[in-house]
Amino acid sequence: MADIDITTEALEHGHDHHDDHHDHESDKYRSSFISHYIFSLDHKMIAKQYLITGIFWAIIGGLMSLVFRLQLGFPEENFSWLKPILGKWITVNGEGMGSLDPEFYYALVTMHGTIMVFFVLTAGLSGTFSNLLIPLQIGARDMASGLLNMISYWLFFLSGVVMFASLFLNTGPFSGGWTAYPPLSALPQAMSGSKAGMTLWTISLVIFVASVLLGGINYITTVINLRTKGMSFWRMPLTVWAFLVTAVLGLLSFPVLVSAFVLMIFDRSLQTSFYLSEIFINGQALDHVGGSPILYQHLFWFLGHPEVYIIIVPGFGMVSEIISVNSRKPIFGYKAMVLSILAIAFLAFIVWAHHMFMSGVNPFLTNFFVIFTLIIAVPSAVKVFNWIATLYKGNIRFTNGMLFAVGFVSLFISGGLTGIWLGNSALDIQLHDTYFVVAHFHIVMGVAAFFGMFAGIYHWFPRMFGRFMNSTLGKVHFWGTMIGSYMIFWPMHYTGLAGVPRRYYRFDNFDSFAQFASLNEFITIAAILTFAVQLLFVINFFYSIFRGKKQTELNPWNATTLEWTAPIHAGHGNWPGPIPQVHRWAYDYSKGDRDFIPQTEPLNDWELEEEHNH
């Protein structure tokens, strides 16, 4: 294993980042540009690779949403100016009016969902921070297997390449929605995107699942086996708890998605009938009989629901940590925070059918799924109350990380509460597949998870690059995103409550849905502005990597956790000397007369006395 091979001598050069030649000689894992920056085994470098790949995909996914928002906001506008980029997907009529091809509209919607959910908010988020923080915060020199970790990233990269290639297919990328419900996705004749686009989509995601599983196994093994001396489970920072639970969720649910895809591939290419029955399409009655499209939905949502927690739980952990550090207070109710994450993770596996209330499943079974779903509100409420209680009587520093953490809590409240509406099957009769759902999940797991990611990036940027991001630009980014996201998604509640269905290319075909033309324009403009603010972040990010303010203190946020005890430019192996030992939990802020007490500090006399008196 990598960490055993690294000699102490090698590690002493770790902080000596200016002199790469020394590292060349002493660390066989940093022998060249390729093994340092590309096929790196160092979890810190792999984290950066995940992050930058995630940012790339976020820009692509975001741009896609702008294009389909243009269509929704301005259906009568001339879009022939997009023709140089989108080519044949802009259809120009006799009068020179260019409009977005409906086939491509659906492809964009599908790709936006797939990319954001899997590539950005799964790989980009937990891939980045699990990699960066697990070894550093538990006091390990690297992941349990650096090799698997590297393979995990490169499988993610490969799946991205396949997905990216599918964008350029003549028949277009997959366009049947990110959930890929059959028969639409299973029948090439049902939609142009269900031809080669769907094949590549499936291949890409199977590779992606392999990546997630390799990563997950590694995270779990590392947390269980490689904690430093004194780092018991109940002393771990909430971030590590969150990443551990996220990895377990992924490990248990992603294989089920693969099984769904395998059956799908059988139906598509071997003429089996797992999902297909009694279909007449394109003038032809197909031979498939006896399959059930609902089976796919069960398999898909058995992953799909845990997946939304895979997306949001890392945010829980990072936000807890960042709020605590910047309030200079221990996280309120540490054990309750851990237990609520565990409860949410457990419940995540028995609520999947709440996505299928109107799918034709037995309405009696729905009763159980309603009960379990609404129970999730309890641990979620506990988390929110505990975050707010952590602010209470704190001494709050509004770093950019902290701002995004506060924003995360606000969004999680707003989006979580609408979950109580949708989880109640009776209300779902009206709300299912309307814009209310779009508003709900974008706020609670889309934007909120992005806020968790931003909070983490701003907070741990110095840990990654030894520099700070510009705080003025960061503040503009925060307020722009906060206001902008609410302006995009809040009004969607209203269109949803008016009954407007999601995944519509135009609304004016129905009198019932056509009355929101000006509101849709508003949403589109808000989306464009919010996206522009994100570019500010991207500029700030890349500029600061090279030119940002240098980190001079080892522990810039005065945090208790171990990641700030390693040298600023730590080499592979993290600590040049022996691994730090841990003597206390991660949240001794403002204890006694101290501002903070690092985890590495043994209990003081007065603390021992206090403990004794208890």
Next chain:
Amino acid sequence: MILLLVLAAMILMAVVAVQIGKVNELFASLRGEEKVELQQNRRTALYMPIFLVLFLFGCVASAVYYAPEMLGWGAKPVASVHGAEIDSLMTTTLIVTGIVFFLTQIALFWFAYKYSYKPGRKAAYISHDNRLEVIWTAIPAVVMTFLVVGGLSVWNSAMSDVPEDAVVGQDYIEIEATGMQFAWLLRHPGKDNILGKRDYKLINEANNQLGIDWTNKAGHDDILPSDIVLPVNKKVRVRITARDVLHNFYLPDFRVKMDAIPGIPTYFVFTPTVTTKEMRKILSEKPNWQVPYDPTDPESKMRWEEFNYELACAELCGTGHWSMRKKVEIVTQEEYDAWVDAQQAHYISQIKGTESDTYLSKAKEDDNKQLGEEAIPTDNSLSEVK
């Protein structure tokens, strides 16, 4: 050219942004970083309550502004029996979640402002409070219990099928809606109130889009109307099917929604309570419906005059998903009876006596085989829907 301009503008913006950031950093290092940071912190803290007020005001104001268009709280009253229960549950949920929304958002942003950094102040070391935590675990649990119980009772009554002893035609009527790319195919059982058998292998686009099996006599009086016509205050059971991919039978005004699945028929039972004409009358008194139907043409009819219940598709089914509209007309029982009388069965008008008439050809075959015996099957089991 435009692209180049956009690119240039973006590069310019990037340069400006970086410069602003740099200037601020420089400014901070000139004036003393701590002092500037403290000032910035104070300013940011002040933005918290300002944002809170604007945010909450924006939420309430926009909700009030758009309420007339919403189902349940808007100008349109609900038009089905179970829909009224859903609406009242929704109002309860709005009140409960609304209270929590306001309390938590206020606490969040207010604490963020109130406890913002002050030099020399020390944060309190509060690690937990078991009593408080038990209380705020128990309260949501109790509230959720009420919402679950209320929700499930509405759900189970809304989704219940017709009673077993109900007689079709008398206690309820049964119609059928079939989704295809990209239209709804409707079927009315005709005078016998029974939908004839179907087989997807019999589908042909020329004269049998549903694949009705003509050897089954129950289908002979089936009507294939272009719009849904239903009597008011009568229970209707909709048999929902799909020909190719998933669709969803969605009637927003009746709070009806159910997936249409190829191979697996689904059902939704509901009772319309407001006729189309009554609804137009109600809407004629609402300000947001007393506007021209076509906003660009002030001479057009009023919005309320053009009102119709609509059937839509609510499950992504392909590129034309957004276009699957059918009109739904709710009429009085007398009007309904008259409408049924006026319709001609598809079999009679299109099939009977043609080459496609499998009933006739089969009867002939049977005749040939078993001369003298009863040729026409009248077996009751055949008349049941498969």
